[in-house]
Amino acid sequence: MRREFVDAVLAVAALIPAGRVLSYGDIAELLGSGGARQVGRVMSLHGGAVAWWRVIRADGTLPNELMDRAVRRYQRELTPLMIREAGSAPKVKMQSARWFPDDDDFDRIEEIRLKTSLPADGMEP
DNA sequence: ATTCTGACTTGCT
């Protein structure tokens, strides 16, 4: 994938406030480029560079091993969780934890798009 | 060109 895409994904991930999350698909949508799987790829390869636990699946989970490590973070930064059976990993409560960028944030995201020269705002061919 | 693979998503059983 293009390096610009990687940079853009990581830049957006860096905007997510503590205690909130975005799904892979959310980021792809905000960037208007690539898809959830591409964002997942970026996180797989470069996630270590950012707060990777704030970029998760649309259903509020992460792959098992990662979820285990992420939960500590969630507890520390008070991310809304849905507790299930004792012993089984919790899920992030997307309804309350999902981050909705405000106007300033959208400006920053637009900024990122320009710097990384990704396709402009939502116009389809 | 074709096929397989993956930190994905949505909809249907």
Place this chain on the structure above:
DNA sequence: AAGCAAGCCAGAA
């Protein structure tokens, strides 16, 4: 809840 199929987007073989 849990599986599963299809759809999805790119990279690699």
